[in-house]
Amino acid sequence: MEFDSSWLLLGLPLAFVLGWLASRLDLRQSRADSRRAPKAYFKGLNYLLNEQQDQAIDAFIEAVQNDPDTTELHFALGNLFRRRGEYNRAVRVHEHLLSRDDISRGDRERAQHGLALDYLRAGLLDRAEDALRRLEGTPFETQARLALLIIYERSHDWQQASAIARRMQDAHQGDFSVRQAHYLCEQAAGRIARADHEAALELLTQAVAVAPNAPRARLELARLQLQQGAPTTALATLRELASTAPAALPLAATLVVEAAQACGEQQSARAMLQAHYQAQASLDVLDAIIALSVADAGGAGPAQAQDWYADYLEREPSLVVAGKWLAHETLSHEERHPAIQRALDLAAKPLLRYRCAACGFEALQHFWQCPGCQSWDSYPPRRVEEL
CATH class of the missing domain: 2.20.28 (Rubrerythrin, domain 2)
Structure with a gap:
């Protein structure tokens, strides 16, 4: 049987026409899909602007279904899920992005950061820690380290927190000297609780060296020195505190009294407190001055304390000081009563x-x-x- 070439001549134009029609149908379908995706995207954006998160999520899901390769829509969905507290759905979105081989390195790092935030907000600290550590050497490194600090602070892992803060300090990612001092003080508090005073003393000395102007380290150091029976050294440390961080002296006023009485330095300690009080009045400093005055053999007793409280009230009204003044009042100082009344009216x-x-x-x-x-x-x- 001979092959009839006329059928081939007829079939070629027919195949061309069918192919052209199919391509036109595919083009129309792709155009329709591309129109639906931006429409759903802008619809979701409009819902977001109107703070309608539920409708925005539905619109973005529709857009993702129409165009699964759009990474920005995935990121938008993941952020929305996290903000709504739907952490499982946010994790699935970011894990899906990480599983794809067609996304850029920048998008992969961004997805890793989003996944770490999902775990952190969900309270899955161990998974968040692992995800954050994968961001070392990326543009998200600083944010990741700050998040790691939050994790270690929550779990009271002060050694790890101190190590991260030190690395950030060395990398010029901020000044973390004061925070490092806090971490060292927290470690010292743990050593004191275990009666390891020598290690605590070393840690507090390091904290003072790391942040010389931070008040906590010297305050805790003076308290430890006082516990170890070294009131003179403790008072010297508190004098340094008054010099480097005078605003924090009210927190140390009770320690100043205790140390001064233990080493017989009431007069010099009172002079230091009075100088601070004249510069800036403080309730705690005032109580410390009165305590040292009453304890001092050469000082006046409760009468002078009453005068100190009354003088404070002349400077500024205080319900607390008014109550302390009234505790010593024998109703003989009628000229003081208007100031007392103004103070009592201040607060309830x-x-x-x-x-x-x-x-x-x-x-x-x-x-x-x-x-x-x-x-x-x-x-x-x-x-x-x-x-």
Whole structure:
């Protein structure tokens, strides 16, 4: 049977026409898909601007389904899921990006950073730590190290936190000297709890060297020296504190009294406190001055204490000082009563608290790290009434 070439001549044009029609159909479909993807994207953006996160997520999911290769939509979805607290979905989005071989190195590092934030917000600190460590040597290195500091602070792993802070300091990623001093003080507190005073003394000495103007290290060092029976050395350390960080002296006022009485240096200690008090009045410093005055054999007793409290009230009203004045009052100083009345009208709530300057968390004791917002050195050394 002979092959009829006429069929080939007829089939070639037919095949060309069919191929052209198929390409046109594919082009129309791709154009329709591309139109749907931007439309869904802009719809999601509009929902975001109107703070309608649920609708924005639905729109972005639709856009991703229409164009699965769009990494920016995946990042937007992951961030939205994390902000809503849907950490499992955020993790799946970022893990999907990391599993792809067609994304750039920058997008891969960005996805790794997003995954680390997902774990951190979810409280999965061990997984967050591993994910953050993978960001070493990337543009996200500084952010990753700061997040690692948060993890180690939460878990009270002060050695690891100190190591990270030291690396950031050496890499000129910020000044972390004060924070390193805090970490050393925290380690010293742990050693003191285990009665390892020698190691604690070494750690506190390092903290003073790392941050000479930070008050905590010298304050804790003086307290330890006093516990070890070295009041003269402790008082010398407190004098250095008054010189390098005078604003923090109210926190050390009680220690000054204890050390001065133990080594017989009441007069010199009182003179130091009075000089500070004249520069800036403080309730704690005033109480320390009165304690040293009453204990001093050459000083006056409760009468002088009453005068000190009254003089303070003349300078500025204080409900706390008014109460202390009234504790010594025998109703004989009628000329003082107007000042007392103004002070008593000032407030009707407890004013002896310390307040965090970052979040407003109030506490009866002074904290170096706020229990509420975890900020360091956010508590002023003065009480609420004095702010």
